[in-house]
Amino acid sequence: MDNVVPGKARRMPVMADVAARAGVSHQTVSRVLNAPDLVRPTTRQRVEEAIEALGYRRNMSARALATSRSHLIGVVTPAVTLFGPSHTSLAIQEAALDFGYATISAATETARTSPTDVLDFFLTLGVDGIIVVAPTMQTAVEAQRLAGTLPVVAIATDMPEPGPLHVVAIDNEQGARDATAHLVGLGHERIAHIAGPDEWFDARARVVGWQAELAEAGLAVPEPVRGGWEGADGYAGAQQLLAQRELPTAVFAANDYMALGAMRAFHQAGLRIPEDIAVVGYDDVAGCEFYEPPLTTVRQPFEALGRHAIDTLFAALDGRRGDPEPNRPELVVRESCGAQRGAPVG
Template sequence: MADVAARAGVSHQTVSRVLNSPALVRPATRDRVRRAIADLGYRRNLSARALATNRSQLIGVVTPGVTLFGPSHATTAIQHAARAAGYASVTAAIEDATASPHEVLEFFLDLRVDGIVVVAPTVATAEAAHGLAVSLPVVVISADQPAPGPLHLVTIDHRQGARDATAHLVGLGHRHVAHVAGPADWFEARARVEGWRSQLRDAGLRVPDVVEGGWDAGQGYAAGQRLLAQADVPTAVFAANDHLALGLLRAFDDAGLRVPDDVAVVGYDDVPGSAFYGPPLTTVRQPFDEVGTQAIDTLVAVLAGATPAPSSSRPELVVRASSGPHVPR
């Protein structure tokens, strides 16, 4: 840093400001320092910086140990947001056979992480987050949980996403809208059930029994077969994710039903390729980038001594060809 200061003709403190608080430095001086950094190939020694500031600029990220679309994309969004904020991140899975909450906490403490972001779609990961919060600031990304004690909450409003999907189908004239649900121990699956039910009730429509599903296309196909076996086949189905919807599309096609003429289908997630299903899938897109940024902003605020309020993001309904007006049979 002294070499950079000499090259740029500024003080050591000015170089430090350019690296840590660039907005405090005049643009011309800032540019001169950055040119000197580039010319000299200067890289900060993060270990030395951690000793001097008692901050590692390292964030721990806890995932549920699954490769499903939602958790994996939330994790990627956190990593991108952390890097943009000047932090590195290290990830640990909490539910696999080799990692308990205690082991993960010890791992993060050994690395001297400044704080932790937990992707907590399930009951097990949410419970584990409480154990991590005894020693470090913890931000939890989950679905519409109540204020979770020492944890700082960032949510996606899956109830509203499900309400929007259901309202779309009701607005198309459908009066029998079924729901194929995700696993019962996932908070977002529960929230989507609640949103579907509340929207049907608000519309004055009958709320049928939930159809058990899961998260994969095979479970969606099996759920579609069960719906087809009913005496009163629904005219529209809201699926808890796009893979379930894909299975439904196949089941209906095998039975000779046309989507959306005979039955409309709406999914959730907007997974890559959903626009190329047959027909292109109406779905609900999750704001992963926004949530990742909110999680990192919340953690940085906590590290600065603030008490940020819980934040929530609304998903976006994406209308495509798989949902159409109700046609009387």
């Protein structure tokens, strides 16, 4: 076994070991690691085989000294386990790894930490930049505060870019418009919305999209039913709708968990989905294709969002502005919305 002396711990291989095994210079190994396209394919393959055989791992401390960068990115997330924030954080981590960066994550708005505490802590770690998953205004304000100190990217729907803060987002307003337009196209005229928490940017944008699409279609725009993000909130929201004098013919829920809760309430009331009432959710969480009936929903492009946030952060590190265009979600049509109303049967 390489680098092993009997009775002693194994020495971790260094770049010189890789160079000796591959029969190349130290500089060639560095180029393979940092700019592989500049190295001939046959040479690059020899170096990569040597790296694999030796189990070589880059020394991030040495790399930081050579490049004046730590290759660390701070990721600030809300202290929740909800589908959107958790998948966004994972997408950022995977995109950062593709560029040779590591991420350090910390949750905010807990009983022990505030956004201010977390962001200031990242400054002491010497991160190259920070990506803030900012679902609420409190976290977004703290991101703005730090943006003049080092590059900061906020993931926040419909938030303007004040000063040095960089913002990327998913177009939640458009996603809500697409869901509502699909129901309008099926012939529905009374379309209710069970909304998420009003302090969340995403929830507010989905309300705006739903309202705008109804108004554009010349339909009545009722007040949204205020909810949260949990199945119980959707169940309670559906109970409110069931108590109304005139039941809507379709419901657009601000996320899939609330859609599931609403569907249970409608089933218990003896309503058939989609024959008596159509239901559309948002997120496309794992398993919603197995709801009864399978749920029509809006799929969020988290992988693209994570890449967009990393690209924007790297642009900021280079003194540039990133692409401000929001990432568009995708309507996924399944059985819960039903066939076109009034269409001939058979």
